[in-house]
Amino acid sequence: MIVQTPCRLCPLRDSGAFSPNTDAEIEFIQAMLTRQVKVKAGSPILHEGHDSKELYTLLSGWVFRYGSLYDGRRQIFNFLLPGDFIGLQHQLGQAAPHGVDALTDVTLCVFPRERMWDLYRNHPALGYDITWLCAHEEWMVDENLLSVGRRSAAERIAMLLIHLYKRAERIGLVGPEGLPFPLTQQHLADALGLSLVHTNKTLKRLQAAGLYSLIEGRLKLLNPAALARLADYYARPLRARPLI
Amino acid sequence: MIVQTPCRLCPLRDSGAFSPNTDAEIEFIQAMLTRQVKVKAGSPILHEGHDSKELYTLLSGWVFRYGSLYDGRRQIFNFLLPGDFIGLQHQLGQAAPHGVDALTDVTLCVFPRERMWDLYRNHPALGYDITWLCAHEEWMVDENLLSVGRRSAAERIAMLLIHLYKRAERIGLVGPEGLPFPLTQQHLADALGLSLVHTNKTLKRLQAAGLYSLIEGRLKLLNPAALARLADYYARPLRARPLI
DNA sequence: CGACTAGTTGAGCCGATTCAACCCCAGTGG
DNA sequence: CCACTGGGGTTGAATCGGCTCAACTAGTCG
Missing domain, CATH: 1.10.10.10 (Winged helix-like DNA-binding domain superfamily/Winged helix DNA-binding domain)
Incomplete structure (x- = not known):
């Protein structure tokens, strides 16, 4: 699928909720972006117990993260809204400790996990941001x-x-x-x-x-x-x- | 207080539980370390609702992270063991969303928060590691x-x-x-x-x-x-x- | 010797659960 | 066209897991 809008013009940035990035950073993000995908409401994005080679930014729609027990009891950990980052908890090559499902129809920006390392090396500020996002999500789970x-x-x-x-x-x-x-x-x-x-x-x-x-x-x-x-x-x- | 042992000889590294670092990285960590502190069992390390200019690595002892409601109801989010990192959730200049108390007598390695940025810039691998630690802690809270x-x-x-x-x-x-x-x-x-x-x-x-x-x-x-x-x-x- | 902390145990109660209907509505297919 | 089905929501009744209250023990510290 073709990327509809360049990151530079990402509609999310208009809301004023997000901190601005330098042109170089946005260019880097753009280059890292492999594609955008749409997922139907109710469909899984990440499966519990499988690993994934990708990370996502939620561009539009609602998503939730959950874990479950053998007999089907399910606990939702948190809900993700546009701008949230998905997949940090998964170690590469390790089974996902939780599942992620689409609550509504959803658009995702897809990043290959192996490029993360480049991100940290070339744009430390973005690495810092990712840690921030992770800490922020943890705070929500705490709550x-x-x-x-x-x-x-x-x-x-x-x-x-x-x-x-x-x-x-x-x-x-x-x-x-x-x-x-x-x-x-x-x-x-x-x-x-x-x-x-x-x-x-x-x-x-x-x-x-x-x-x-x-x-x-x-x-x-x-x-x-x-x-x-x-x-x-x-x-x-x-x-x-x-x-x- | 004087730092007892150089990071290079950190006793934790002997357990085999931790991934090795390069000499340069360890040197950098050492340079960032302002001091070690001991905290008595039962004493607070971070106060709920206050901000802190420091980050810690737990060198020895047990610690727990908690939040509470106005009427005293308290929820412990997780327990931290030696090698765990403390204070990521706190945004600089923002009130701490949770408290951290020492469960036993405890030794902490103290890092100034403002040096974090240097860490990400000079040693991206360490920045990556911090994200990892954060994601790992979130996983424990999920559990x-x-x-x-x-x-x-x-x-x-x-x-x-x-x-x-x-x-x-x-x-x-x-x-x-x-x-x-x-x-x-x-x-x-x-x-x-x-x-x-x-x-x-x-x-x-x-x-x-x-x-x-x-x-x-x-x-x-x-x-x-x-x-x-x-x-x-x-x-x-x-x-x-x-x-x- | 209090005074305080941590643990133990019984009694009674209540918030939340399970079970079981039932309604409304949007598809869908004969 | 209507019957059927399944998802989401609503409600009552009975039950139970976990709560509060309360009392008591053992150990420790000053």
Whole structure:
């Protein structure tokens, strides 16, 4: 498949959420990019237990990372939004410790893993950025672990809704009608460490309490303050983040 | 405080668990090292909500990383053993999203954060290694999240015991009497997302079933196969890991 | 000798789970 | 055209794993 837009004109960079790169860096990224691929909603991107020779940047769409147990119990580790980087956790030649599935139709920028080394050598700033992205993702998993380990069902839901909303807002995904929200209740349950039924009931309770609305697949936070209080959510100062 | 041993002779490197570095790299690390510090068991190393200008490599002792909620509920994200790197998640000038406490008496190698940039520029391989360490730590948090989200109490405990034991074994911490095990039941509970009381009861059940023993602070896995089955644990192939 | 920390154990309760229906809607194929 | 199917969502009932409360032991430290 042909690359539609050159990295220089990457639509993500317009959102203002990402830190600028030098022309040389962008050129290098462009040269490293082997192709773009589209993946259908619901399809796997990386298989649990297989290795992959590629890394991806999520250009558009939603994706989630998960692990599972032999009997099918599944835990979603985190959700990835456009601009996020996929595949760092996989050591080359080693089985993937987790799976990655497309939540919506998705466009990916594909990078060969063996070029990574060139990146670190030729553009140390980009190497630094990749570490940043990795640390950032770990922070998100930490947050989720704190939720699953110590928050009640309602608190977990509040946290997840706020957090996803803020992230999406940052990259310009929130329109006047709210945020197009592709998660099913099963996804929520799997991310929160809850059962589907209990997720549903708690969701309804929060909705009835007027904390949020979800109409025609669009999420609105009707009472962000109450949600934040419930979740014990603190907004971290927003700053530009790297984009590879 | 004076640095006791030069990095070249770092005792950790003898365990065979770490990948070798070139002389130039080790020299660079040595030059970056500002000092070594000792921290008493139970003392904080990084404060939740404060920023730090330093990074650390854990030279000896055990440490844990945690987050907490306004009312004191605490979740331990992971435990760090000698050779692990501390402080990546903190953005410079940004409040730490988590705290790090010493579990035992601890020795740390201290690196100034502002030298990181030099490291990436002068020794891209070391930059690559740091990314590796970060990805590895994220993987451990993933594992823990899978436990807390989807495993039963007994399964969680089995998983944690095996995992800690294997990691400690790898770096030569396991002696003929077993593994010196510094965690209290409160630590276990906080790591597993369980209450102290329930952790205690489940622990006793597993012990009575002959799966492990913990005498005089030393852990032995009496029935590793049964533990692994219970936890749905798969050993990943062991390979040398970077050490900074 | 308190005072404090870590561990142990029982009783009762509750949040979350499982099981089981049922609804709505969008495909899809006869 | 309609019957059938499957995915997503909703709801009630019964159950249970894990929680809280509470009391008690053993060891250690000043």
